[in-house]
Amino acid sequence: MRVGFIGLGSQGAPMARRIIDAGYETTLWARRPATLMPFEDTPAKRAASPADLASVSDLVCVCVVDDADVEEVITGESGVLAGLRKGGVIAVHSTVHPDTCRRLADRARTHGVALIDAPVSGGGPAAAEGRLVVMAGGEPGTVAFCRPVFSTYGDPVVHMGPLGSGQVAKLLNNVLFTANLATAAGTLALGRDLDIDPAALARVITHGSGTSFALNRINAAGGTLDRLADHAGPLLRKDVRLLTDVATTAGAKTGVVTSAADEALALMNRPG
Numbered sequence: 001m002r003v004g005f006i007g008l009g010s011q012g013a014p015m016a017r018r019i020i021d022a023g024y025e026t027t028l029w030a031r032r033p034a035t036l037m038p039f040e041d042t043p044a045k046r047a048a049s050p051a052d053l054a055s056v057s058d059l060v061c062v063c064v065v066d067d068a069d070v071e072e073v074i075t076g077e078s079g080v081l082a083g084l085r086k087g088g089v090i091a092v093h094s095t096v097h098p099d100t101c102r103r104l105a106d107r108a109r110t111h112g113v114a115l116i117d118a119p120v121s122g123g124g125p126a127a128a129e130g131r132l133v134v135m136a137g138g139e140p141g142t143v144a145f146c147r148p149v150f151s152t153y154g155d156p157v158v159h160m161g162p163l164g165s166g167q168v169a170k171l172l173n174n175v176l177f178t179a180n181l182a183t184a185a186g187t188l189a190l191g192r193d194l195d196i197d198p199a200a201l202a203r204v205i206t207h208g209s210g211t212s213f214a215l216n217r218i219n220a221a222g223g224t225l226d227r228l229a230d231h232a233g234p235l236l237r238k239d240v241r242l243l244t245d246v247a248t249t250a251g252a253k254t255g256v257v258t259s260a261a262d263e264a265l266a267l268m269n270r271p272g
Helices: 012-021 032-039 050-055 068-074 098-109 123-128 142-150 163-191 197-204 215-219 227-252 256-267
Strands: 002-006 023-030 059-063 088-093 114-117 133-136 154-161
Touching: 002 123, 012 032, 012 059, 012 068, 012 123, 023 197, 050 059, 059 068, 059 142, 068 098, 088 098, 088 142, 088 256, 098 114, 098 142, 098 163, 098 227, 114 142, 114 163, 123 133, 133 142, 133 163, 142 154, 154 163, 163 197, 163 215, 163 227, 163 256, 197 215
Parallel strands: 002 023, 002 059, 059 088, 088 114, 133 154
Antiparallel strands: none
16 A cells, blocks of 8 residues: 655654554655655655655545645645545544534545544654554444554554544533633632642642543643744643534534533643
8 A cells, every 4th residue: 555644743753653554655745845854764765745645656645734724735726635546545633623524535536546534642652652542433344444554653543433433522622621620720729828838739639549641641741731822822722712613403412521621621722
């Protein structure tokens, strides 16, 4: 299988390297030439546009930031659909609205191309170690076609159900993480008010039943959400907004998880 990869950020770059190291014929494209420099020591090819990349690929993985970027890369004048042959597959690793994936899948279908959503969780270190969580949504046969490539950087790779279900799972994951940031930060702040050293408290809790990934992130950032606000705040705000929209459209109650997530965003001065 020939693989194209678009989106060489902090998470996408190690994903692409895992594909290359697994021996797949890989082609890369990036808006910023600097992001291609770390791959100069690899056999990966460089493409002049997403369309050129797609023309020499059987599977195109897209790992860009948001809905607008995904749409531009796939449907733009020199986008993936302008070059991908019939029978090709697009995997959207970005975290976007499920409806964006459904709309793009309809567009791809007119080109004889299949599209699945396959957002990931774990960050750059997990990608480099091949232990990202991959949440795939789409036709089972198409997911099975992609699974060997996904398995180069993902463990587990879970087929969540129909197209869009991977995105819903990822949004739920991110909203829960955001909510956990609020409860963890609030717990450390309460401990401080009760004359308990936050660093000592964090050390205890990380070895107890109250531990969480969020608590570890806050502890590493100095015990508050301040250092996380600039980078994580906008992305988490986007995901909370997307899940709230999905839930509202489905008539589902979001409950305490989004209330806690909103509290975390407020603490980061990023109200939802």
